[in-house]
Amino acid sequence: MNEIKLFCPATIANVSCGFDVLGLCLESTGDQMLIRKVSTPGVRITKIEGQQLPLEAEKNVAGVAALALLKDLDLDFGFEIEIIKIIKPGSGIGSSAASAAGAVFGINKLLGMPFNPTQLVGFAIQGEALASGTAHADNVAPALLGGFTLVKGYTPLEVIKLNTPKQLFATVIHPQIEVKTADARSVLKQSIPLKKAIVQWGNLAGLVSALYTEDYELLSRCLHDEIIEPMRSPLIPGFHKVKEAVNKAGALGSGISGSGPSIFALSKGKAMAEKVAVAMGDVYKDFGVDYDLHISGINTEGVKVLS
């Protein structure tokens, strides 16, 4: 096998109560990537469709992640990467993570899979570091492992794949508002009340239990963010109206996707996820803000081989 075509999924990081540790992988929203083994050593990004992004490997998240993987291998051949970018950068659904994850997954496949998924996450976060300044794994982990993932820690890096309830669907609205990751980071307070932290970790522990027992009602009761959402939601006009509308429509819960501006909701069943999408869209229609909508099952596989 000298060439591989991939689906590189979008992802939702944090998932309300799991700031910096939890993430989930989407089924129907993602980029495409073609990776080709070539005789010239190194990594070349030969084509990017859909977005204006740097072609130099050292300045491109896919390139940096690929170079991280290849660094210690001393190969006498190399790789070309073509990217069809569907996920908009800055949307909050893991655009850079999809590219980083796709690059390391594909090259690992073409090399005969010398690396395990955790090692791949370790390479991919070096691409994330280029995109956002921090080597965070909460998008690349679900993009590579699929389903719900937990980043247990970084020293050493440990990622855990959790169970995914079968009837869970996600709805994501991306209002065309710019929220810079740096701004989303700068509003975070460095110190938080112990009382709120206890509520947050009670919710996260309950959410993890609900994922394993596939208890949708418990999952719904745990989808609250005591800490980060109150700090970040003022950056997203219409956020509270969307939350109100999706609750009324019957979603299990909702929150900021990653650092925003996308807002996600989780629902039981596809029909409910579609109803929630209409409710979300109506809010931004009233605001006169353009938006993209995604309705998606949970992708329990991660990056997929298309051909």
Added chain:
Amino acid sequence: MNEIKLFCPATIANVSCGFDVLGLCLESTGDQMLIRKVSTPGVRITKIEGQQLPLEAEKNVAGVAALALLKDLDLDFGFEIEIIKIIKPGSGIGSSAASAAGAVFGINKLLGMPFNPTQLVGFAIQGEALASGTAHADNVAPALLGGFTLVKGYTPLEVIKLNTPKQLFATVIHPQIEVKTADARSVLKQSIPLKKAIVQWGNLAGLVSALYTEDYELLSRCLHDEIIEPMRSPLIPGFHKVKEAVNKAGALGSGISGSGPSIFALSKGKAMAEKVAVAMGDVYKDFGVDYDLHISGINTEGVKVLS
């Protein structure tokens, strides 16, 4: 049935990374309680063996919990309670919780079980409020539900029973040092660094996952307390030596049981739990401090009917 004899189990609250939310129930350490239906309305504590504790129902945790349950029932009969107290008050393994849990469990049984376990926890925490000033559920929940429990929240009260890995054993050492719950509370800082909170909830989420997947190695890697242990451990002389000794012996992890001074360790298999007990005891022997040791399986049932 007019009389019931109960085993009221000791419990470990917090379990390292689950401060104020997580607890587990012990198999082989606990009090005994006899509850008798009598024609006189109200609650009377007729006998307490093993400890000097108030016999007036309104000043006794079992009495207060029982009265909370009976409050709205308007019964023309009442209950007598005899307690054989084995768990030492102030030991940090849920002495008051055992009494409160036993009283509400037993009376509920004698009444034909009108209340569900969460309602029983709600009554029992009123006994806890008498004992420690706060109506905390992290001991009464495991005492009533058995196994590992999560107190998801108090408004409304929600307790969740988690899975218990089959080969898990606990070792608890109670050094005869007094740590007042009020002191253990007063050393807590009201505000904590966000970074440490993230590590803590990553560990707790990993621990819950490990309970469901029965992954002892992951469980071991998650048994860390970034936040409370550093504040409270100076109140327990020998704490770090015990931790070091049990790690060396091969325990999965260890920490402060509740607000101390008891120290718990979790192990895979009974033989390891026994080895860990020897290691714990050796530390306090060297210190010249008397101690009690408990080696116990996890009680997945909670309060048990003896006859």
